[in-house]
Amino acid sequence: MLKKTTLAVLGLTVSTMASAGMYSEPPAPTCTPGDVTVPCEAKQWDLGIQALYLQPIYSAQRGYELGGTLLNNYYNDVDPDWGWGYRLEGSYHFSTGNDITATWMHYDADSRLAPYYGPYYVTALEDFLPGTFRQYVDNRFDQVNLVMGQHVDFGLLKNARFYGGLQYADIQVDSTYYYNVPLTVQAGTFGVRTFNNTDFNGVGPVIGIDYAYDVTPSFSITANTAGSILYGTSRINRADVYNVGLVALNDYGSKHSIVPSVEAKLGANYAYPVAQGMLNIQGGYQVVNYFNALQDIEFQCCTRTVAFSDFGLYGPYFGLKWVG
Numbered sequence: 187m188l189k190k191t192t193l194a195v196l197g198l199t200v201s202t203m204a205s206a207g208m209y210s211e212p213p214a215p216t217c218t219p220g221d222v223t224v225p226c227e228a229k230q231w232d233l234g235i236q237a238l239y240l241q242p243i244y245s246a247q248r249g250y251e252l253g254g255t256l257l258n259n260y261y262n263d264v265d266p267d268w269g270w271g272y273r274l275e276g277s278y279h280f281s282t283g284n285d286i287t288a289t290w291m292h293y294d295a296d297s298r299l300a301p302y303y304g305p306y307y308v309t310a311l312e313d314f315l316p317g318t319f320r321q322y323v324d325n326r327f328d329q330v331n332l333v334m335g336q337h338v339d340f341g342l343l344k345n346a347r348f349y350g351g352l353q354y355a356d357i358q359v360d361s362t363y364y365y366n367v368p369l370t371v372q373a374g375t376f377g378v379r380t381f382n383n384t385d386f387n388g389v390g391p392v393i394g395i396d397y398a399y400d401v402t403p404s405f406s407i408t409a410n411t412a413g414s415i416l417y418g419t420s421r422i423n424r425a426d427v428y429n430v431g432l433v434a435l436n437d438y439g440s441k442h443s444i445v446p447s448v449e450a451k452l453g454a455n456y457a458y459p460v461a462q463g464m465l466n467i468q469g470g471y472q473v474v475n476y477f478n479a480l481q482d483i484e485f486q487c488c489t490r491t492v493a494f495s496d497f498g499l500y501g502p503y504f505g506l507k508w509v510g
Contacts, residue, residue, distance in 0.1 A: 223339045224283040234275035236468065236505030240293055241268045242325045248359070248384075248482040248495035251302035251321065262302060266323055268501065269295020275507065283337035287349070291329040293499060298322055306365050306378050307426040307435040315371070319363040319380070326358040327499065329474075331392060343400045353392035353414045355447070357479055357497050358385040375428035386479040386497075388418020388445055398455065408470065410451040417444055422481035422492065437483055439492060447476045453503070463510020473500040 243249070243266075250261040271293030279285045299321040305314035333351030340346065363380040371378065394412030401407060420443040426435040453470015475498040484493040 221339070221341055225337055225339070227282050228279060230279040230463075230509060232275070232277045232279070232507055232509040234273075234466075234468075234505060234507030236273040236275075236503045238271040238273060238291070238293065238472075238499075238501065238503050239268060240271055240295075240499040240501035242266045242295070242327075242359075243496075243498040243500065244359075244480070245496040246482070247484045247493035248480055251299075251304065264299065264321075264323075266297040266299070266325060267295060269293065269325070271295075271327075271499075273503070273505070279509075285335045285337070285347075285349075287331070287333050287335060289329075289331045291327070293325065293327040296322065296324050302363070304363070304380075306363075306367070306380060308371060309432070309434045310374065315367075317365045317367055317378075319365045322362045322364070324358075324360045326356075326360075327497075328354075328356045330354045333392065333394075335396075345398050345400075347396040348394075349396070350391065350393040352389060353416065353447075354387075354389045355414075355416055355418075355445075355476065355479075356385070356387040357476060359383070359480060359497065375430060375432075377429040378434075379427050379429070381423065381425045381427065382483065383424075384420070384422045384480045384482065386418060386420045386443065386445060386476070388416035388443070390414055390416035390418075394449070404457050406455045406457075408451070408453045408455050408468070410449070410472075412449040414447045415444065416447065416476075417442070419443065420445075420479065420481055422483065424483045439481065443478070445476050445479045447474070449474045451503075460508075460510075463508055466507040466509065468507060469502070469504035471500075471502050474498060 244264060249264055251264055273289060273291045275287065275289045277285045277287040301318050302321055303316065303318050305316055308315050331351060331353050333349040335347045335349035337347050338345065361382040363382065365378040367378050392412060392414035394410065397409045398406045419440060421440045424437045425433055427433050451470055451472040453468060456467040458465045458467065475496055477496050478494040479497045480495045482493045482495055484491045
């Protein structure tokens, strides 16, 4: 009797376990992400220099000048010449992937543009006369960043550096128009020039990401994006000057401005081991744009209003950076 009872209990237990196995939910799938790590603690320095070959670009009123004649007018794109600049960089690396980095980007290039068409002021008439002119433009740009960054590895092939800090920018665009004037005006003025100068300087927070994908242990594809919001002062000065020394017309304005900016780069990096560290050979293409940073005097039937313009730079870069 005891034997039969024991067999019955064992049979019921096996049946219950089998039923539970048949009707229980399957185990949930698991996903194992790639490792996200920071470098081991280290103290290093790096120094870098890049050559920049860039072209300035504007928007709105400052991006155009009139062409043609009084009765047959059209808009000419202001297309400044390409010019050289440079970027200097220095960093101190410490702890587990942290760094303090200072960078300085400098650009200064002149352009000679023609022919354009526009008004100049004649004091004897107390009015504007139309005329053709040649334009000389000097674009100057300085950008200084002081930031703190954190390096992060995403698996074996991908890494990124997140950074934030302060940015200072100084933008100056000075334009001089040399007019072709009639003999009657030439006799009284000995020539007419117009100075149309604008600038912006400001400071504010900046954040960004440097990204790299290692194709080989030495060669990587790189990308960067950054953004800032600067608070500063924007100014405009437009003056018609006769070569006899008379300032016939002078417009000046200054205002506080909030100017956002964006920056992006796409390039490549080759790391070459040297006796005292690593030498990185860099190259790529970059764009920088400051929104509504500049002012301009806009003429509408010889009435003068203020317009705003972006300031941008774009072009290739190449350079070297030593880490050790």
